[in-house]
C-alpha cells in the first residue's frame with residue numbers, strides 16, 4: 339500500500355514512413371529472408387528519412403501520448419528521453435524535444451541504457467513522481483539506430499530499426515492497492531563487465547567518432563533469458579503477484595526466440611505475449627513503448643490490465659516493470 343503512484347495517462351508511437359524488408363537487405367549484404375526470419379522473427383523494419391532525427395520521432399510519439407491523455411504540454415513538468423542515438427553528443431535529445439513541443443518550464447534529460455532505456459526511464463520517472471519531484475512526466479523511447487549501423491555487417495545490420503514510443507505518466511495521490519491502476523514495481527540492473535559484448539566501436543571521449551554497432555550476438559543470447567527472468571522474479575517477489583495473473587507480457591523486441599523462451603520459462607501463454615519484432619525489428623529503447631502502443635491501439639491492452647515489461651541490452655543492462663494499465 340503506497341500513497342503516491344504513477345499512472346499511465348496516455349500513450350503514443352511513431353514509425354518513419356520508409357519500410358525496409360528482408361528482401362531489400364539481400365541486395366545489400368549476403369543474407370536471406372529465411373535466415374533473418376528463422377533466427378530473429380524479423381520481416382521488416384522502418385528507417386528514418388534523411389533529415390528526420392531522433393527528436394522528430396520522439397516529438398511525434400509524444401504528441402500522440404498527450405492527445406490520448408487529453409493533456410497539453412503545459413500540463414507536463416518533466417520529459418525523459420531514453421535513447422542511444424541522440425541528435426547530437428550534447429545537448430540531450432530531451433531538450434530538443436522540449437523545445438519542439440514548445441515547453442520552456444520544467445526539465446528534460448536523456449537516459450542512456452541502450453535497449454533497457456525505456457525501463458530505466460520509467461523507473462526514474464516513477465521514482466521522481468513518488469518522491470514528489472514531478473507530477474506529470476513524458477517518458478519517451480526514441481531511436482534512429484539505422485544511423486549507427488555498419489550496413490556491410492550482416493550480423494548486425496539486419497536486426498535493428500527506427501521508431502519512437504511514449505507514455506504520459508501522472509501522479510495519483512489516493513491510497514492504492516495492487517488492484518488499482520499504475521506502476522506497481524520497477525527493477526533495474528546492470529553489469530559493466532559485459533560492456534564489450536554489445537557496444538559501438540567509438541565515442542566522443544575514446545575515438546572522437548560515433549562508431550558503429552558491434553555485437554557478439556551468441557554471447558548476448560546466452561545471458562539474455564536468465565537475466566530477464568531473474569529481474570521478472572524480483573517483480574513478482576516484491577508484489578506477491580505471479581505469472582499466472584499477468585494479462586499482457588510486453589518484452590523488449592530483440593529476437594522472437596528470446597521472447598518465446600522467456601515466456602515459456604515463466605509459464606506465460608503465447609497468446610498473452612505482445613510481439614512486434616516481425617514488423618519493427620529491434621528499435622532498442624523504442625521497442626517496448628512501440629509494442630505497448632500497438633497492443634493498446636488494437637484493443638488488446640485495456641485499462642486495469644496487469645502488464646509486465648522487461649528489457650535487456652548493452653552494458654549489460656536489464657530490468658522489469660510491472661504495472662496496471
Ligand code: UT7
Pocket residue numbers: 368369370373374377378453492493494496554555556557558559562592593596620622650651652
Ligand atoms: O537488444 C539487445 C539485445 N540483443 C539481442 O538480444 C541479440 C541477441 N542475439 C541474437 O538475437 C542472435 O545471436 C542473432 C540473431 C544475432 C544471431 O543468431 P544466432 O543463431 O546466434 O547465429 P550465429 O551468430 O551463431 O550465426 C550463425 C551463422 C554464422 O555462420 P557460421 O559461422 O555458422 O558459418 C553467421 O556467420 O549465421 C551466419 N550469419 C548470417 N547468415 C545469413 C550471421 N548473420 C547472418 C545473416 N544472414 N544476416
